Amino acid sequence: xxxxxxxxxxxxxxLTTFSLSLxxxxxxxxxxxxxxxxxxxxxAAWWLAPVASIFVFAGAAQYMAIPMVAAGMPYGxxxxxxxxxxxxxxxxxxxxxxxxxxxxxxxxxxxxxLTDETYSVLxxxxxxxxxxxxxxxxxxxxxxxxxxxxxxxxxxxSAQITLxxxxxxxxxxxxxxxxxxxxxxxxxxxxxxxxxxxxVARWLMPTQALAVSIAACVVAGVLLAKFETKxxxxx
Numbered sequence: 001x002x003x004x005x006x007x008x009x010x011x012x013x014x015l016t017t018f019s020l021s022l023x024x025x026x027x028x029x030x031x032x033x034x035x036x037x038x039x040x041x042x043x044a045a046w047w048l049a050p051v052a053s054i055f056v057f058a059g060a061a062q063y064m065a066i067p068m069v070a071a072g073m074p075y076g077x078x079x080x081x082x083x084x085x086x087x088x089x090x091x092x093x094x095x096x097x098x099x100x101x102x103x104x105x106x107x108x109x110x111x112x113x114l115t116d117e118t119y120s121v122l123x124x125x126x127x128x129x130x131x132x133x134x135x136x137x138x139x140x141x142x143x144x145x146x147x148x149x150x151x152x153x154x155x156x157x158s159a160q161i162t163l164x165x166x167x168x169x170x171x172x173x174x175x176x177x178x179x180x181x182x183x184x185x186x187x188x189x190x191x192x193x194x195x196x197x198x199x200v201a202r203w204l205m206p207t208q209a210l211a212v213s214i215a216a217c218v219v220a221g222v223l224l225a226k227f228e229t230k231x232x233x234x235x
Contacts, residue, residue, distance in 0.1 A: 013136035021140035024117050028141065032148020035062055037156035042070040049153035053146045059115055061086055087211070091218045092119040101131035113138040120178075193220045 013021075036049035039062075056062060061082040068078050093111055096119070100107045114122075118141045122134055182191065194217055201212035 017136045021137055024141045025144040028144035029148040032145045033152030036149040036152025038066050040153050040157035042066050046153040050146050050150040053149040089114055091214050110138055113142050
């Protein structure tokens with residue numbers, strides 16, 4: 001699949017691409033299953049879980065919507081809350097603009113499916129990574145979440161099981177992704193900037209610490225990129 005082809009993906013993901021997505025599967029399948037389970041318990045039809053994951057694919061925002069749906073809140077309020085929660089993805093996309101596929105359908109799908117975990121994987125890839133590989137990773141990650149949602153809705157809702165401890169899988173997934181980022185770059189500056197930004201934001205604006213720290217990281221990234229470009233030019 002080249003950037004000029006209209007289809008999103010017409011080739012089978014390679015084994016390497018699958019291995020890059022596998023750690024995401026370890027987190028997305030159980031977390032998606034919990035989402036499907038809770039949505040059914042909230043009174044929704046079982047098929048709504050995979051459908052929501054196919055067309056919404058918002059992770060934490062899907063969890064947030066469960067009690068709102070159960071309480072009968074207007075869909076407009078739910079949509080607005082989801083938008084606010086997912087605003088952080090705008091900052092993520094800015095750092096990948098120059099690596100996005102040229103094809104409009106591919107670019108639109110990659111932008112829409114850019115979750116925290118997918119961004120972590122894509123940002124660790126070499127800049128010359130083909131667009132089709134980025135699309136395949138995003139599609140695989142999306143598929144893991146849909147699969148988990150389906151399993152949780154169909155199996156989890158009919159079985160008397162405990163979900164205690166399942167929430168830790170997301171924290172474990174982020175820990176694995178952070179380690180992989182470090183192993184691929186061996187550059188401590190992004191980690192130090194992120195930790196410092198969140199510490200300062202938590203101290204100054206505790207209720208908006210995440211948004212403020214993400215904005216600070218974006219600014220720091222722009223400044224670091226300009227500094228690196230200037231150094232290369234001087235050389």
